[in-house]
Amino acid sequence: MRHPKTRRGQQTQAAIVSAAAELMYERGVRATSVGDVLARAGAGKGQLYHYFATKDDLIAAVLEHQLEQVLQQLAAFRLDTWAGIRAWFDALLEGQRTRAYRGCPVGSLSSEMAAASAELASRVAAAFQRWEDALTESLQRMRDSKVLASSARPRALARTTLAAIQGGYLVSAATRDLEPMRSALEMAYDHLRVHRSGAADERVPA
Amino acid sequence: MRHPKTRRGQQTQAAIVSAAAELMYERGVRATSVGDVLARAGAGKGQLYHYFATKDDLIAAVLEHQLEQVLQQLAAFRLDTWAGIRAWFDALLEGQRTRAYRGCPVGSLSSEMAAASAELASRVAAAFQRWEDALTESLQRMRDSKVLASSARPRALARTTLAAIQGGYLVSAATRDLEPMRSALEMAYDHLRVHRSGAADERVPA
Incomplete structure (x- = not known):
């Protein structure tokens, strides 16, 4: 470009x-x-x-554009609090509903782009990496501020959360139904909550 | 056809x-x-x-073919036991590795097909429905045999598991890395285990 x-x-x-x-x-x-x-x-x-x-150059610019939207939306929420994560998940759901269940603007490009050429495949990988990095940073802040336990691994949690979002989007788009996305995000939220500070104590009350 | x-x-x-x-x-x-x-x-x-x-007719036959492979693989495991679920997840991971991280044979078709026409979109929805049904049946057997708690909701669990599998596949294919898929399946397994029979007692030991 x-x-x-x-x-x-x-x-x-x-x-x-x-x-x-x-x-x-x-x-x-x-x-x-x-x-x-x-x-x-x-x-x-x-x-x-x-x-x-070339057309591939345009496709790469489109991916970049969609990723920017996603990262801007992510930055609009206070993702270092539980309420912020909830609000972000709710916004993802609402976005999927208003876009008539067409799936993730980044994720829906990924399988076609990755199959098209090695160059486009590496662009897709880099886009997901940036998304994972942004989420990892938020989760690191949550750990620093003791919202997440000190044993929590921010990158692993970011990766898993991203997979849950993508899976929710994909099945929701495939079935034209919001429910699979809602339940996938619920699972991701629960998975994060397992690593909340003090969670171990809560599970076995004295 | x-x-x-x-x-x-x-x-x-x-x-x-x-x-x-x-x-x-x-x-x-x-x-x-x-x-x-x-x-x-x-x-x-x-x-x-x-x-x-038409070509659409051929595409629909391809989806059917890929779904059959997926359902046959699913049927090959004893999905009404924890060991069976583990073994199935391991086989999904191994399949993704040997297919050079190209993603789910059904899921990777879904976004392009759903965008192509209303007819193909409804075929995609039906394929995911059949997959969810097969998984729901297994989880119902797990509940009947008291492996899962009587409060577990097999359809909701099947839907969430399917989303985790799809998300794991998608991010793994996008990043050409097995790790996101492994962690998504780990999350799905943990999510199922929350509903195991006696889980509530274990969490708060007498």
Whole structure:
């Protein structure tokens, strides 16, 4: 991706990425043609190829765009408190409902992208890594502030939470039902709560 | 899908579905052309359109084929015991490793298929429903034989387990790493164990 110097150029590029993101989310990556993207963005072919060398380059920009949305949403919640995690999970559920059960904007790209080429597969891996890193940092803060027990392993918990979110999204999208996602997030929450500070004492009261 | 009457016809049809399943698993649904399928199956276009009215018809047969493999594997384990569940989870992990982290043969089709058409989306929903049903039956047997507590809800547990499996597969495929899948299955196992018979007594020993 080439970075535009003018404000107008930035707007055009953003419109192209945003149109591509919408279409790829609705139809899939390969089912979205460059022509479809141009029509929705109201841009010309020359503009698109000025900013993106290839369709793969555009796909990579779409992944980046969707990941940014996800990370921004994550940063909007106080994920170092139990109430913050609950609120974030509720927002994920609400998002899935309002998007007509289409699944995770990042996760739904992943299987098609990873199958397409080694380059796109490594982009997908890096995106999940960044997501896991962001979650790990939050959980580290929870451990530092003694909300989580000192024995809790933030990275392992982040990884498992991410898997629960993705599984919830996938089965919810496949069945067009919010319930699998709700129960997967419930499981993830319970799994985190096992590692709450003082949990061991609570389990065997004196 | 039209059912062949002769043995030779059945073999040709099976070869076409199996070739299509391999290719769609490796490359994605839409990235697989009818020509690619014929080349791998060693069949002619006339044979294919004799058995499958459209490409969507072939895609639906591929989903069916992959689901059958999954359900056959599931049936091979004694899922009404804890050791059986462990062994099944281990086999899922081993399968993901040997297939070079490509994800669930059913789950990886789901997002592309659901986006493609309402007809294919309903096929995906039905496939997940059958998987959930099979798992629910096993967990009901576990409850009947008092391995699970009488308060355990087999369908809710099946749904959550399925989401954990799918999430583990998806993040494992995205990161080309077995660890997220291992930890997702660990979480699912722990979640089931919460509902084991006598778990409440164990938590607060007399």
